[in-house]
Amino acid sequence: MRYGMLIDYGLCTGCKSCEVSCRKEKGLTLEEWGILVEQIGPKRLAGEWEWDFVPVPSRLCDLCEERRAEGKKAACELHCLAQVIEILPLEDLGRRMAELDHGKVSCFLPR
Amino acid sequence: MQIPEGEYRVGTDDDYYVRTNVWSAPGCHGAACGAILHVKDGKLVDIEGDESNPITNGRLCIKCLGIPEYQYHPDRILYPMKRDPKDRGKNTWERITWDEAYDLIEENYYKVREKSGTNNAVLTLGGTGREATMFYPVISFADFRSANVAAPISGDSCYGPRCMIASYMFGTGYPEVDSGMFFNKKYDDPRFERSEYMIIWGSNPLVSNPAGYFGHQIIDMMKMGTKIIVVDPQITWLGSRAEYVLQLRPGTDAALALGMLNVIINEDLYDHDFVEKWCYGFDELSERVSEYPVERVEEITQVPAELIRKAARAYATADGTGRNCSIFMGVAMEMQVDCVSDIQAVLSLIAICGNLDVPGGNVVGPRASFTGAWRYEQIKWVSEEDKKGRIGEEREPIERNALSNVQSDAILPELELPDDERTVRMIWFNSCNALVCMPAEPQRWIEACKKMDFNVVQDLFLTPTAMALCDLFLPVATFPEHDGIVQIHYGRHTPYLGAEVKALDYGETKSDLQVTFELGKRLNPEAWAQFETIEDFMDDQIAPTGLTFDELRHEGILSFDGWNYKKYETGEMRADGQVGFDTITGMVELYSMHFEQWCGEPLPKHEPSPFSEEANPEMAAKYPIILTTGGRKWTQFHSEWHQVESMRQIDPWPVLTINPETAAEYGLSEKDWAEVYNDTGKARLKVHVSTVIKPGMVHATHGWWFPEQDGEAPNYFGAFKSNINTLLPNDSIGRMYKGAPYKSNLCNIRRVRSLDED
Ligand code: SF4
């Protein structure tokens, strides 16, 4: 079954637990990343504050295949302080996005 | 990794997993975050979140994730060390045994006691956050039998004042926002209701996890629909998600809260039933708030009057949903001279709106807490004479009634006295890096502390304080290296009790409890006679739960399922079991007779910071920029973590946040170095230009030193290069000696080439 990563980034607080726990899980150096948290804002947009943290997985992300085979959550999914990361079967992603309905949800389908 | 229920350790002798609840060291507030430690061949190889922990459900912040890197950092001190007092400031430390260390302490303790003729010759200074906060009063009272103990922060402006004010107004412990902590099933328990609005007042709890509250519970509740109102001079991330942001001028929180009370009382939005039954002094409060019409409050706070009205109405009415609302208070409330008033006013808001101890409001624990005693009541080992002779006794009776610490601002002048007039001759720095963190005017502290005959430090790294001042270094165990008990809210509101479980030994480190205990056995054995081991002590601490420490360890975390709301109606709040509150009047004391007696002011009122345009126009002309300090970072806990590479990569330098308009005025651009200065001190930080802050003010991060730099005198790891506390004069404090303007000072700024070059 194909899986994807859903990130409800509208509530991502920029804590970087995903970045740090992934690096630890995958044994990456400080120059490498399996997922990286980018920041947009804070700026005023049409009079309101726009400030997003946007976690973006890299090509090194394999959705923690090994961990999930052992029945564990992916490292980022487990440690995310805002609990906004979910690894889901491909066919469930659309439904879950609609369910969250925050306007700011992203999906990744690593190869 | 999951540990089966009822177990705390699985695996083989040389490859195993241990379940623990985190407190310290390194520093944190003891939110009882759940972690699973993986030990292989005697080494901590990994840490993971524990999904079975009811508060964190597997979540961990980057500091916990970084613990192996912290624990095995090459600079970590693993053995006791001594240094000749003549060599202070030189890296001439020499490894010794614990026995030699205790001998040295004993020898010097008797010497200084003899010289001063009192046990008060020893002053214990406790740092914030770490488990040391539970034990430094005990070291002072039960071991040294000295009354001189404090957390050396100006105006005692930590978590203490709000606890003290809550205890006088409500007769309770800490009124925390309801996060389902009364129930095992937490949010899923039908008795729990989320707040309709939560006001985040002077805090960034997502980052700081203050006082035992795991901050991301707020995100949990936002997902359920809780709306946020933020009171903060800066736009925080939570502010960007808030319904209302009240971006007030620093140091004007009391005026804002009084303005909100004014709206709520005049528009008749308060809870009549609660006020009539349970509040004392409502008429006096109403009269006081009439002095704060919102238009005047707008002038003081710079928050638009209409916004104040909207926020006040939202909080008082919960938009007619029938739900309740809560207020999350940050330490910014203490870090201004209005400390007593702003807390009094905010607690009054909670009370008169009927939001006290109700679902979705601010809730409090029952009288009988989980744990036994062994903290401030240990002052019983101090003689009456020594109690009277302690530092700042003239600032009594407030302290004696409220906290047993000495008033912090009285310490520095005492230390500065000439040798023959001074009582204090020895300082015990308990997880306290005072030169970099906490005290105002650390540049005076360093000189004053150098005058001592003997100084001891308990810490994990050679800090500037250790390097400059101490003669004995006692290495502290990290949380994987010792057993302990996590009492969230420092036992002042403890719906959870967690076992901190030792996973391994490393070097010759010892926990705060172990040192307190072993030293006590030598210096004052009578106090400790009932315990043979520290496990006996922990058993005694948690005896009210009916568990032993070993049983708690197997349990993992204990939650007191089923605390009642509205305990003032059930008699659970008073010692005598009667309904009502545990105060003199049996009611919520909006009008405090205690405060009236101590400072002549029973009610909240706004007074400007001594360092502001209104109070000091002369200074404001010379130093036109408002300086606020101390915003928290994910990567640091006060002055800790600077040597850990993965954290330093994220936050490499101290940061000065400045509005683009003000930056342009001073010729500053992003990443420039700037010097912030006033008549008292100066500090250099890297500029961050952002509109999250208003023009005319700057925010500076705190707690900076540079472990990569020369640690010897006079550099002390660069402890005075970016030290923002050097700009704050000691003893510029609020009424009842509470609150200091860490958040509302004045400064000027200039561009410099670097940390070192002009
Ligand atoms: S799923 Fe695993 S590999 Fe992918 S970003 Fe998360 S932690 Fe890294």
Ligand code: SF4
């Ligand atoms: S761990 Fe979660 S909240 Fe933290 S930065 Fe990553 S996605 Fe955002």
